[in-house]
Amino acid sequence: MCCSWCDDSAEYVGLYRxxxxxxxxxxxGFPDQLKLREKVNKGELFGPTIYTAxxxxxGKPKSHPFMTEVKAVKKAExxxxxxxxxxxxxxxxxxxxxxxxxxxxxKTAKQYGMPVKGHVPKDVGIDSVLxxxxxxxxxxxxxxxxxxxxxxxxxxxxxxxxxxxxxxxIWNCPTIVVWQKIVPIERIEEMEKHPGMRFMSRIGRIFLRxxxxxxxxxxxxxxxxxxxxxxxxxxxxxxALQDADAKLLLGSDTGNPFVFPGYSLHExxxxxxxxxxxPYEALITGTRNAAESLNKSDEFGTVELGKRADxxxxxxNPLKDIANVNRRVGVMLRGLWFPETKLRKMLDDLAD
Numbered sequence: 001m002c003c004s005w006c007d008d009s010a011e012y013v014g015l016y017r018x019x020x021x022x023x024x025x026x027x028x029g030f031p032d033q034l035k036l037r038e039k040v041n042k043g044e045l046f047g048p049t050i051y052t053a054x055x056x057x058x059g060k061p062k063s064h065p066f067m068t069e070v071k072a073v074k075k076a077e078x079x080x081x082x083x084x085x086x087x088x089x090x091x092x093x094x095x096x097x098x099x100x101x102x103x104x105x106x107k108t109a110k111q112y113g114m115p116v117k118g119h120v121p122k123d124v125g126i127d128s129v130l131x132x133x134x135x136x137x138x139x140x141x142x143x144x145x146x147x148x149x150x151x152x153x154x155x156x157x158x159x160x161x162x163x164x165x166x167x168x169x170i171w172n173c174p175t176i177v178v179w180q181k182i183v184p185i186e187r188i189e190e191m192e193k194h195p196g197m198r199f200m201s202r203i204g205r206i207f208l209r210x211x212x213x214x215x216x217x218x219x220x221x222x223x224x225x226x227x228x229x230x231x232x233x234x235x236x237x238x239x240a241l242q243d244a245d246a247k248l249l250l251g252s253d254t255g256n257p258f259v260f261p262g263y264s265l266h267e268x269x270x271x272x273x274x275x276x277x278x279p280y281e282a283l284i285t286g287t288r289n290a291a292e293s294l295n296k297s298d299e300f301g302t303v304e305l306g307k308r309a310d311x312x313x314x315x316x317n318p319l320k321d322i323a324n325v326n327r328r329v330g331v332m333l334r335g336l337w338f339p340e341t342k343l344r345k346m347l348d349d350l351a352d
Contacts, residue, residue: 025251025294027092027117027138028066029053034087048333049310051090051294053117054083057105059096067094073104080108089294092118093134095141099123106132126153130164136171136249136293139178143237146179149221149229151237158237162244171293173251174238176271179230181258182215196260198351212257235275242277249293250286269322279322309335 029052037052039045057079058067070076080091091109093102093116102124109116115135120126120142129142143161145152153161165172183191188209200208223229241248250272252264265286272282291301300308311332316324330339338346 024048025051025290027053027056028255029055029088029092031086046333046336049300049308052088053090053092054079054086054088056092056094056118057097058094059098059101059121059123061096063095070097070101070105073101076101076104077108080105080114081112084112084114088114090115090117090135092116093121094119095122097121097124099128103132106134126161127164130168130170134170136173138173138251139175139253140172140234140237144233146230147218147220149219149223149226149233151233158240159244162237162240162246165241166244166246169247171247171249171289172241173249174234174271175251175253175268176231176234176238176275177264177268178253178256178259179234180227180267180271181256182219182226182230183212183258185213185216188212191258194258194260194263196258196263199260208257215257231271235271238272239276242275242281247289247293248272248277248285249289250282266326269325273322279319282322283318283325309333 033050033052036045036047037050040047040050056064056067057070057076058064060069060071062069068079070079083091091105091114093105097105099121102121106116110133116133117136118134118138120129120137124132126142129137139146143151143153143158151158181191192205197205219226221229238248250265250268252259252268254261254264269282269286272285273279277285288297288301291297291299298307300310303311309332312325313329313331314324315327315329318324328340328343330337331343332338
């Protein structure tokens with residue numbers, strides 16, 4: 001399964017391994033991730049396979065301080081080449097890129113064989129992105145404004161845009177779960193009862209509370225129940241994309257408040273089923289589709305002779321009830337078997 005994560009530590013990678021997650025697609029990259037990827041590939045660190053973007057390319061103003069602000073076309077072209085040379089797997093674009101700089105990024109990335117993933121920049125818009133060559137869209141940006149909890153596209157044209165997305169062959173990673181975790185300040189203590197909290201340090205808990213407050217400031221929705229509304233419109237768009245046979249990926253945007261490694265992907269699987277996918281359709285978003293989106297279908301994604309032995313054994317049939325994915329018996333990662341008892345012990349050790 002593929003997801004995003006925010007921490008550069010070996011312990012965090014270990015948490016994904018135990019969760020269990022067998023592949024990580026990282027859409028916020030730094031040099032430390034390249035080092036972790038190398039350690040995993042060499043067998044020095046036992047964890048899921050890592051695919052990572054470089055530092056996010058953003059326009060002016062930067063949405064976050066850790067992003068790289070790009071003000072000129074020449075700079076954009078140079079940054080793409082630098083990320084390619086450093087060994088990143090793909091380029092991530094963000095909200096405030098101007099149209100000319102975005103086009104330069106996509107053009108240069110194509111020349112150097114670097115897939116472009118990320119947000120739909122506001123100045124560019126969904127119509128242009130669908131014909132740009134960008135290979136995947138995160139969080140349904142361009143279709144939906146999550147802060148306002150409303151569609152950007154005309155709601156009566158959802159099916160039209162779903163069909164255009166299918167024709168473009170572009171992937172979408174909805175990450176419904178991340179928006180469901182944006183709760184009013186008074187609900188923080190309730191949310192802190194989540195079992196994933198036991199893996200957070202004291203500093204991490206302080207940062208989490210601060211992040212919740214900051215994210216609440218960005219919400220412009222004036223209705224009574226943001227969670228219900230955002231869930232409703234995301235489910236509607238996801239169902240339209242699925243009905244149009246557009247390509248969907250499983251993701252969680254881990255690192256946002258209460259979006260915990262492992263847990264959040266199980267929650268997202270349930271979201272996809274609730275949106276109208278069958279359990280099988282939901283499962284392939286994080287297995288077969290994940291491999292296809294990375295051009296790695298010959299390595300993993302399905303259980304076939306010659307492919308990587310990354311497997312999860314569960315009790316009960318998840319094709320009948322997606323919740324059975326949580327009834328884990330054990331995990332095989334690169335051919336090594338980890339029974340549930342050992343996984344639980346490893347989780348307890350990480351929490352201590």
